[in-house]
Amino acid sequence: MFYRKKIGHLTKAKNLGKLYITILFILTFLLILFNKTDYLVVNKIKSLSTEVLSPVSGFITSPIKAVTQAVNKINEIRFLQQDNLKLKEEVKRLKKWHILAIKNQRENNAYKKLLNSTTNNINIVKTTTIISQTPDIYAKSIFIKAGMNHGVFEDFAVINERGLVGKVVSSSDNNSRVLLINDQNSSVPVTTMSKKFNAVIKGTADGKYLISSFVKDEKKPKIGDVLLTSGNARVFSSGILVGKVIKISEDGFLALPYVDFNNLEFVQVINIK
Numbered sequence: 416m417f418y419r420k421k422i423g424h425l426t427k428a429k430n431l432g433k434l435y436i437t438i439l440f441i442l443t444f445l446l447i448l449f450n451k452t453d454y455l456v457v458n459k460i461k462s463l464s465t466e467v468l469s470p471v472s473g474f475i476t477s478p479i480k481a482v483t484q485a486v487n488k489i490n491e492i493r494f495l496q497q498d499n500l501k502l503k504e505e506v507k508r509l510k511k512w513h514i515l516a517i518k519n520q521r522e523n524n525a526y527k528k529l530l531n532s533t534t535n536n537i538n539i540v541k542t543t544t545i546i547s548q549t550p551d552i553y554a555k556s557i558f559i560k561a562g563m564n565h566g567v568f569e570d571f572a573v574i575n576e577r578g579l580v581g582k583v584v585s586s587s588d589n590n591s592r593v594l595l596i597n598d599q600n601s602s603v604p605v606t607t608m609s610k611k612f613n614a615v616i617k618g619t620a621d622g623k624y625l626i627s628s629f630v631k632d633e634k635k636p637k638i639g640d641v642l643l644t645s646g647n648a649r650v651f652s653s654g655i656l657v658g659k660v661i662k663i664s665e666d667g668f669l670a671l672p673y674v675d676f677n678n679l680e681f682v683q684v685i686n687i688k
Contacts, residue, residue: 537652540684541565555598555622562589567684578656578673597622606645627667636660652687
């Protein structure tokens, strides 16, 4: 509606402009005609032209100025919108870089923890990432991005910064399947810090805990004892953290694994030196 009014004013201004030119032409002709004969007449015509044309000129220029100002304002708004879009794109780009930087920092920290967690009697074969985890709730295993091309073979142990994860049960050229220690089919020889106790543990049905499947002699651990790999089976190197004893029964004991199997990201494949 605003622009229609402005266009209407501009049309009127054009019509008045034509009238302005016509009057100017007539007055110019009269000035030429009387220029050399009567100065009084000439001055009268000049005065008359000023009185007539001044309001006409003002009426013409006012809407033109208004329209010009409106157009300039629209251009200014358009430029501001373009700048706003550029700023939004820049913010998106910076957010992506920020997320990537956080991810890289987290990965670096995880790798450092892995390097610091290794013991002297093991050989690090490959540090790698998790590809996927088996969806079956009764089969606790993962697939890692490392295989025979990386020197990874069956029965190699897998750890992370918190302790023992599992062992390799099959390998292809570039990937391997790892059976987790919280699987019911797992079998890990363990001992305590004092090494006065030996047992074999496996995972419970729900995979939340570790339960003793065999206890050597009649000795039992105490609640709170830290379980370590004993190295008796020559698959797992001795001294790797496994879990903590939380319950004692007549048949054995129950332990909580140190590794959080729901949040596995980086692991190391190792073998015994």
